[in-house]
Amino acid sequence: GAVVSQHPSRVICKSGTSVKIECRSLDFQATTMFWYRQFPKKSLMLMATSNEGSKATYEQGVEKDKFLINHASLTLSTLTVTSAHPEDSSFYICSARSGGKGETQYFGPGTRLLVL
Amino acid sequence: GENVEQHPSTLSVQEGDSAVIKCTYSDSASNYFPWYKQELGKRPQLIIDIRSNVGEKKDQRIAVTLNKTAKHFSLHITETQPEDSAVYFCAASKGNAGNMLTFGGGTRLMVKP
Numbered sequence: 001g002a003v004v005s006q007h008p009s010r011v012i013c014k015s016g017t018s019v020k021i022e023c024r025s026l027d028f029q030a031t032t033m034f035w036y037r038q039f040p041k042k043s044l045m046l047m048a049t050s051n052e053g054s055k056a057t058y059e060q061g062v063e064k065d066k067f068l069i070n071h072a073s074l075t076l077s078t079l080t081v082t083s084a085h086p087e088d089s090s091f092y093i094c095s096a097r098s099g100g101k102g103e104t105q106y107f108g109p110g111t112r113l114l115v116l
Numbered sequence: 117g118e119n120v121e122q123h124p125s126t127l128s129v130q131e132g133d134s135a136v137i138k139c140t141y142s143d144s145a146s147n148y149f150p151w152y153k154q155e156l157g158k159r160p161q162l163i164i165d166i167r168s169n170v171g172e173k174k175d176q177r178i179a180v181t182l183n184k185t186a187k188h189f190s191l192h193i194t195e196t197q198p199e200d201s202a203v204y205f206c207a208a209s210k211g212n213a214g215n216m217l218t219f220g221g222g223t224r225l226m227v228k229p
Binding site for chain 1: 150152157158159160161162165205216217218219220221222224
């Protein structure tokens with residue numbers, strides 16, 4: 001159990017376009033999902049916490065208008081990188097945790113974004 | 117907020133030897149400490165976790181110890197194998213619903229055959 005999928009796995013786009021990344025919990029309901037960014041050979045940097053049915057909580061320094069998060073259901077959260085620029089190129093990973101007292105986060109396979 | 121420090125950043129061991137990775141945390145309210153293994157280009161995989169009500173937990177070749185007083189916890193891998201080579205991340209959280217994980221900087225473990 002506890003499978004999280006992410007789509008797409010990789011995307012190449014032109015500068016100025018928007019890219020949507022989906023994160024799904026396949027076999028459990030996730031009241032909370034998290035979006036991370038990971039640079040090469042670096043740790044995971046939390047970007048925002050996504051709560052079903054409410055606004056996401058963004059970490060300091062993360063532009064909420066740049067990285068739009070929507071958590072419309074208990075199994076789906078989306079991250080949209082708006083007006084992407086080359087510096088947005090990175091590995092984006094989501095994680096999901098179940099409701100109640102569940103602390104364990106299960107990670108998606110990640111999305112590698114390359115902005116040309 | 118919470119700050120998690122992880123050492124060493126790289127660790128090279130001979131196959132069959134043990135490997136130890138150490139983490140310290142700053143927030144005494146943290147009570148949940150997972151360890152993740154990440155292979156190149158792949159997702160982090162939970163390998164073991166420990167809660168603050170226990171001092172040690174073991175799962176086959178992997179063990180984690182926790183010292184709440186000193187605010188540090190360690191990952192121990194015995195009889196290392198080449199397939200243990202990966203980046204390992206420790207993390208800490210307060211464990212309540214919705215609370216986030218704070219990750220350490222990661223340790224790149226290389227097991228030489």
